[in-house]
Structures are given as structure tokens and as C-alpha cells.
Amino acid sequence: MPELPEVETIRLSLLPLIRGKRIQGLKTYTEEVLENPHELDLKGREIRDLARKGKYLRLLFEGAELMIHLRMTGKLLHRAAGESKTENPHIRAELDLDDGSCLQFEDVRRFGRWKILRSPDEDRGYAQLGPDALSDDFDFESFACRLSRHKRSHVKAALLNQRVVAGLGNIYCDELLYRSRIRPDIRVDQVPPARLNVLFREMRPMLEEAVGLGGTSFRDYVDGLGKKGNFQLSLAVYRREGQACPSCGTKIEKTTVAGRGTRFCPRCQPEPRIKKGK
DNA sequence: GCCAGCCTGTTG
């Protein structure tokens, strides 16, 4: 479910409520949610920070961390002390804090994972991440370099690849390609370099706008306090197939790229012109 | 690279 803006919104909503609290206990309600249950005991440890890279959340302690990936339907919800915890069959894990509050992990599809680590790079997926899309060390040069390792991929597939840039998922890839006027199903090496530059320059403002609006909510996604986001009101193409392009009025089309539902405006995102000569 | 698989729920 959540991509960078949603995970960042969750992080911002939870941080002031949990920083400085100590862990009283960790409960799991399914076996598979916690990949390494016996690694380290978090009990008594103080939460120093809640960090994010790409779509990964990291609850940081001294000398240890709890890494959380929400995958498709995961939610991380703060319950204040005494707040009635409604019966919910999809709660997979719970972290109790020393002020009587807790963090509940709700995850209908059970793809989400918690992992206790000493260092984040013990997780293979995390270790391979490219730069976070909103980090300062994400510049055009490194972006172009990483993209060039996937010249023959569809440009959308390369953007979905978390080793190229960390944080983009299906929604924001489609929206970013629309804003950059690039068809999702052309090869990386078919994108004119000037277009790639536009794409890079559109990425940060789009993601910051989405964070500012609290992410995109269709049905599942809410932040750490159960609040919905509003970026769905800004979507130009995602889930808008058959409707009018906000720019030119052409009907938005839907196709499949990299195994994912993909929307684009056939007029605003045209096939690249064939170069004359060779 | 692509595609099935992981799960469950919703939608057509």
C-alpha cells in the first residue's frame, strides 16, 4: 500500500508520540510477521528515533532497531493509554510502551514484516536500496548512473526498482511519468536525456506535495493516528483510466507494465519521435 | 528481465 509519502506521513505522525518511550513488550499474533523473534530483546529499551529510507521504517534504539516494512496493506497505528482497542482480526503485532500506549500493526494481506536488527544492512533488501528520493545525496548524476544500468528496461520498471531510487511505487511512478510527459512503456534508453532531467526535477516537488497532503488514500491507507491523506485529489492518471486528462482532455488509458496496472495519457505522453538518420 | 507466489478482500 504505502509508498514514500505515505510512509513519511506515518513517521511524522508517530514520532512525537513515541520518542523517548521505553518498550514494555512485544506481542505477535502470527508467526511470520517477525522474521527473527529470538534475535534481541527490546524490552526496556528507549526509542531514540523513527527513521525512514524508501518505504522502510526503522524504530531506533541504542544498539538495535526494529525494521518495519508495511508492504501492501500494513498500517501502524498508535493507541493511547486507555483507548479502546476495537476487536480487529488483522492485528499481526503490537509494541507496548511504558506510558500505557502502544503501536498496533494491522495488515490484512500479511505481507508486512517486522525485523529486529543491530544494523539495517543486515536486511538484504535494505542494504541494496538506492538513495532515498527525498534525501540530499540523491542528485541527477547518481540517478542517471543507476538508471543506465537498466537501459533496456521499461522506464517505469526502472523507477519501480528500489535499487535505482528508493521510495517510488505504482501510484507515484505513474504520476511522475505523467508530469514528465514520458510514456511508461518505453525503454530507458529511448527516453531523451532532456526528458530524464525533467523527470528528475519533477520527482522531489511531487513527493513533497504528496507528503504535505498526507499521502494518497483510496480505502486502506491511513497515518499513525488513523487519518486519511488527500493526494488522491491531485492524481492526474492513477486509477483514472477512461476519464479525461486534466491537461488535454484525452481519455486516460490503462495497460500493464512491469506486471503492474499502468495509466497514462496517450497524447501528453507520446511515443518518442524516431530520430532521422540512424 | 518476467512472472508466479505470498495473502485476503473488493470489484466487475
Place this chain on the structure above:
DNA sequence: CAACAGGCTGGC
């Protein structure tokens, strides 16, 4: 009933 869903992994 089948197809699809905001992600990632592993096998070919």
C-alpha cells in the same frame, strides 16, 4: 466467478 490491489522475492 475471475481479475485486481499501493510491494517485494526468488526461480527461470
